[in-house]
Amino acid sequence: MPEGHSIHRIAKQFDRNFVGQKVTASSPQGRFVSGAKQLSGHEIVEAKAVGKNMFLGFDHDLWLRVHLGIYGAWDFAGEILADGTIESSNGRIGQTQQRGTVVGAHEDSLGSIGAPRLTRLRMSEQETAEVETEPFPPEPIGQVRLRLLAERAVADLRGPTICEIRDAQGVQEVVDSLGPDPLVDEGPEAENRFALKVKSKQTPIGVLLMDQSVVSGIGNIYRAELLFRAKLNPHIPGKQLSESAIRELWLDWSRLLRLGVETGQIMTMDGLSKTDYRKALANRADRHWVYHRTGLPCRVCGTNIVMEMAAGRKLYWCPKCQA
DNA sequence: TGCCCATGGTAAT
DNA sequence: TTACCCTGGGCAG
Numbered sequence A: 001m002p003e004g005h006s007i008h009r010i011a012k013q014f015d016r017n018f019v020g021q022k023v024t025a026s027s028p029q030g031r032f033v034s035g036a037k038q039l040s041g042h043e044i045v046e047a048k049a050v051g052k053n054m055f056l057g058f059d060h061d062l063w064l065r066v067h068l069g070i071y072g073a074w075d076f077a078g079e080i081l082a083d084g085t086i087e088s089s090n091g092r093i094g095q096t097q098q099r100g101t102v103v104g105a106h107e108d109s110l111g112s113i114g115a116p117r118l119t120r121l122r123m124s125e126q127e128t129a130e131v132e133t134e135p136f137p138p139e140p141i142g143q144v145r146l147r148l149l150a151e152r153a154v155a156d157l158r159g160p161t162i163c164e165i166r167d168a169q170g171v172q173e174v175v176d177s178l179g180p181d182p183l184v185d186e187g188p189e190a191e192n193r194f195a196l197k198v199k200s201k202q203t204p205i206g207v208l209l210m211d212q213s214v215v216s217g218i219g220n221i222y223r224a225e226l227l228f229r230a231k232l233n234p235h236i237p238g239k240q241l242s243e244s245a246i247r248e249l250w251l252d253w254s255r256l257l258r259l260g261v262e263t264g265q266i267m268t269m270d271g272l273s274k275t276d277y278r279k280a281l282a283n284r285a286d287r288h289w290v291y292h293r294t295g296l297p298c299r300v301c302g303t304n305i306v307m308e309m310a311a312g313r314k315l316y317w318c319p320k321c322q323a
Numbered sequence B: 001t002g003c004c005c006a007t008g009g010t011a012a013t
Numbered sequence C: 001t002t003a004c005c006c007t008g009g010g011c012a013g
Helices: A004-017 A033-039 A104-111 A168-177 A188-199 A220-229 A243-263 A274-282
Strands: A024-026 A044-050 A053-058 A062-067 A073-080 A117-123 A127-131 A144-149 A153-158 A162-166 A306-310 A313-317
Touching: A004 A044, A004 A053, A004 A073, A004 A117, A004 A243, A024 A033, A033 A062, A033 A144, A033 A162, A053 A168, A062 A168, A162 A168, A188 A243, A220 A243, A220 A313
Parallel strands: none
Antiparallel strands: A024 A144, A044 A053, A053 A062, A062 A162, A073 A117, A073 A153, A117 A127, A144 A153, A306 A313
16 A cells, blocks of 8 residues: 555665665565566666656566555565664654564664664565564565565565566656656656646546656545645646646645655654654554544644545545635 | 455456 | 455454
């Protein structure tokens, strides 16, 4: 269920621990045997994310395209470097109530990028890390579609919607079909592309934001939160939005995506006190303005948050703030 | 233990 | 619009 920020974090993870290495590829589950055979023995030369797609480049013009869909996840194990920016000011990471999050002696290995530690790291819509005690490489857990085994690190892919081999041109075709991603397409050109597209559509903005050919990486949480932050009624057709409102949406998405990549969380509430911010990082229920808050009072005006289906997904919004 | 739900997307209807 | 893919967590029983 990861939105764009998670995919960028996963690509970074590959960049840190796999780029420059030859891997042995296999499909323990048996559903990607031929693909794994093609990749096996090749060196990973690049990892990049565009929206919710991740592309791993191998030598000899081999590319792996992975889309995690709603269930997918990557499990990393071995001597891997993890990104510790979710560390909060009191030096602790994550929340001890949440199963599998980082605790105790392991904290410092995630607090900064330093010497590799033996770790197991699960990257999906949430991230969990723990000290690995098994011998390396560990037995695959669950239905592993693809295992990429390097000398000291291993990555297991489970439950993806898409897992396929392409060449560079095939990758470009996918990228061309996607709307701009603020972390890939920086600068005014990307913003213009987004604005032009939105301005040309009669479709409600609440639907457009979920359309990956309009803008990349926004999922159901970011959609609801972006609209609330912009005080926009989700039903307004794209072409009826003011130019400045559209550009502000793009800028806000850029901000939130960067923050999400930094923290590993979909953090959409700003202006919080340090205490509240820590609470929000630790507790999903305190993290959003409207998402998943049907019937609860709006955090700004007290009006009950409503829910309706839009683009086949649940959309949450405040009828007063977003009138 | 077994259901329901989920931060996606596609194909069939 | 609906069904389905496919996995795991939460929660009712």
